[in-house]
Amino acid sequence: MIIVGEKINATIPLVSTMIQNRDAQNLAALAQKQAAAGADYIDVNVAVGVGSREDEISAMKWAVETIQKSVDAPLCFDSADRAILETALDMNGDRFAMINSVKAEEDNLKEIIPLAVHHNTALIALAMDEQGIPKTVRDRLSACEKIAKACQKYGFSLDNLFFDPLVLPVSTDIRQGRVTLDTLTQIKKNFSGARTVMGLSNVSYGLPNRAGLNSAFLHMAIFAGLDAAIMDPLDQQIIGAVRTAEVLAGKDRHCRRYTRTFRRK
Ligand code: THG
Numbered sequence: 001m002i003i004v005g006e007k008i009n010a011t012i013p014l015v016s017t018m019i020q021n022r023d024a025q026n027l028a029a030l031a032q033k034q035a036a037a038g039a040d041y042i043d044v045n046v047a048v049g050v051g052s053r054e055d056e057i058s059a060m061k062w063a064v065e066t067i068q069k070s071v072d073a074p075l076c077f078d079s080a081d082r083a084i085l086e087t088a089l090d091m092n093g094d095r096f097a098m099i100n101s102v103k104a105e106e107d108n109l110k111e112i113i114p115l116a117v118h119h120n121t122a123l124i125a126l127a128m129d130e131q132g133i134p135k136t137v138r139d140r141l142s143a144c145e146k147i148a149k150a151c152q153k154y155g156f157s158l159d160n161l162f163f164d165p166l167v168l169p170v171s172t173d174i175r176q177g178r179v180t181l182d183t184l185t186q187i188k189k190n191f192s193g194a195r196t197v198m199g200l201s202n203v204s205y206g207l208p209n210r211a212g213l214n215s216a217f218l219h220m221a222i223f224a225g226l227d228a229a230i231m232d233p234l235d236q237q238i239i240g241a242v243r244t245a246e247v248l249a250g251k252d253r254h255c256r257r258y259t260r261t262f263r264r265k
Pocket of ligand 1: 009011013101166167199235
C-alpha cells in the first residue's frame, strides 16, 4: 500500500503556527519523521486560513523548498487552487509529485488535468462534482466517469490517476462506510489501470475509539481494492493495521514488510 503522510496540513494548529513563523527546523523534522515511518509521499497543505492568496503562494514556496532539502520522498500537493499547485510544481522541479486534487467540475477539470499532464505528475480525483459529495454510490461513480472522460480528452493516462471514493463520518450517516467501500469496489471494476486512495480518519469523526475504527475500515478498504491511504504514519496502530492487512490480502510477498514492522518492537 502507498502511504501518503498527512501531518503537514495547516488545519493542524501546531503546523499552522510552524508555517506562519516559517519554522523550517520543525517543518523539516515533520517531513523526515513521516518518511522514516514509511510514508511514500508527503502531503503538503499550507492553507492557514488567514492572509491573502499571495501569502499562501509564498508559504507554499517556502514549504516546498524546506521539505525538499530534508527528504527524498515525493510530495503530494494538497490544494484546490490552481495557482497554489502551479507554484508548488514550479518549485518542485524535476522530482515526481502528486496533485491532490481534481473533481468532476468542468472548469476544475480544464484547469487541473493539463497541469498534471504538463508536469507529468500523479493525480488524485475526488468522486464529487460541483454540487458536493454525492450520497450514493451511483452518483459518485458518475463523477468518476466524467473525470475519466476528461483525462482521455486531455491525454492523461489512468495509470497515473488515483480515484478517491471519499470518506464521510459514520456518526452522521450510518450508511456512509458502505457507500465508500462499494464505491471503491465499483471503481476498481470500471476503470482498469486506475488506482484508489482515501483519507482514512474522517470515518471515525465524532466517535470514541477512533484508531480502532480507522484500522478496521482500512482492513475492509484494502480488501475492496484500496491502493493508497492519506493517513498519520506516526500512529503505530494505523501502520500496524496497514502491514497486517497487506499480509492477509496477499500483498506482502513472504510477509517481509510485516516481519520488519513487528520484529522491531
Ligand atoms: N482525501 C484527499 N485529500 C485529503 C483528505 C481526503 N486531504 C485532507 C484530509 N482529507 C487528509 N488529511 C488530514 C490531515 C490531518 C488530519 C486529518 C486528515 C488530522 N490530524 C490530527 C493530527 O495529526 O494532529 C489527528 C490525527 C489522528 O487522530 O489520526 O486531523 O479525504 N484526497
